[in-house]
Amino acid sequence: MNSKALADKIVDQMLDKDPFTKWLGIEIISIKEGSCELKMQIRDEMLNGFEIAHGGITFSMADSALAFASNSHGRICVSLETSISHTKPCKSGDIIYAKAEEKSITNKIAIYNITICNQEKEVVALFKGTVFRTDKLF
Amino acid sequence: MNSKALADKIVDQMLDKDPFTKWLGIEIISIKEGSCELKMQIRDEMLNGFEIAHGGITFSMADSALAFASNSHGRICVSLETSISHTKPCKSGDIIYAKAEEKSITNKIAIYNITICNQEKEVVALFKGTVFRTDKLF
Amino acid sequence: MNSKALADKIVDQMLDKDPFTKWLGIEIISIKEGSCELKMQIRDEMLNGFEIAHGGITFSMADSALAFASNSHGRICVSLETSISHTKPCKSGDIIYAKAEEKSITNKIAIYNITICNQEKEVVALFKGTVFRTDKLF
Amino acid sequence: MNSKALADKIVDQMLDKDPFTKWLGIEIISIKEGSCELKMQIRDEMLNGFEIAHGGITFSMADSALAFASNSHGRICVSLETSISHTKPCKSGDIIYAKAEEKSITNKIAIYNITICNQEKEVVALFKGTVFRTDKLF
16 A cells, blocks of 8 residues: 555544544545645534634644644654644634645654644634654554 | 622622633632632543643633633723643543632733643643733723 | 845944854855845864864854845844754764745734755755744834 | 652753853753753843843853753753743843743653843743653653
8 A cells, every 4th residue: 555545544543443533524625645635614603602613623623633644654643742823813714624635743752733724825824733653552 | 898799799690691701611619809719620621632631621710710810800801911821631520629729909901820630630631821910890 | 215225234243243244254155135145164162072163163153144134125023932953973074054035024024034054055954933023113 | 760850960960061051151040850940141242233132142141041841851852843932131240030931741742931031030931832742761
């Protein structure tokens, strides 16, 4: 199996058993080794007391993107440190897109930047994630 | 109204209109000006593909704690930067507790540390959040 | 004065009175509104107990890049939150290059990614910085 | 050798060969397994263009504290991710104190909070650091 096929298989397997990513309604646009693009829509039940998406919603989407991108190499990865800046509010009905890019990878550690944009291509959140690459294989 | 009564009133008002914090099942244990303690239980629908709580769940709880603690002074605050380290996995059924502490506050900026523990008092996540304090009042 | 000339003037002015950036030996390769490229060489006195550059050296270079890029618009900016991941050690004699990119800018807040590479174009550090844009002008 | 004596010995050894920590003028107030307290004075050559300490100075002090606290257990640690918030400016002549606390430790990963205060006991910086604990011993 080539690396693209392996990445697809791993992410299918992860997504298949991931109830919270399903609750979020995340769809996979594309998967490659070390990167991915995801899509989801903001719903009323995702809002906070200010009628905008709760900060945890965009974080959760980015965290799923981090898991898919980092695990796509075939080794199970564990999140060590993640940070997010919310740059623009999201409203109910907005469609948002997350794009994960691998910025650094060594034997033990990999680092990803994930940018989330809305349907107007405006940046709504900037996320950075560091993972530990275990020796366990999928 | 004294500051404790104001903090209570603001958080009641925020929680009342916050569908995602309700979905999480967050209960308020205590509120004071600049701090709060929250409680929630991990449910099956909050798990990821590894049968542990999705990283977004503990982040979301901490982010709600950040909102409650920072807004409790009476000025509307906006999250600028938040980071989280997941130190131990949470399983379905676990009961987790978030405690927010104010580490720094100036006219425009405040910084909070939020520690999340499980029912065994083990730390499961360490969160740090920076907010911008707007001039808008509740 | 056009925006490029203003950016040049501001950074010249900042650098002129910045003893620590001078101690580091930072040279400016290019300045544009919202971005910059810097260069410096690792010296023996910058090393830590493991004979590699102290983590504070690459941080300091990135922090200077953050200051130059964010102030180049003409409003005085104050750093709120910065983070750095050291991805590869630097040795004495290494020449390192920092490149600042503006990822988000609003009236009050701007966010920058700064990547530091060595002479082999290997990434040695990834930095993210958030600044508060005051109303004071240069 | 007991754990306190080991911690002292390791830090002495690290400090002895650390030119940049010496340039900073860092003095050790106390060392224990997993924690330490440091002291230093801000000098003119540590200032930036606004006549306050360059952000890299307090970061460097905190990063040294992170190294001392994490290595004090006897295993060599590598910094993975560090972040700092500068909450108050430091001026030339100020004496600052860094206190490192271990917030989480597992076989591979440890997390520290480091608080820096000035001579008036005002918080000037809040730092969080995550290290990877290698298998190499001192």
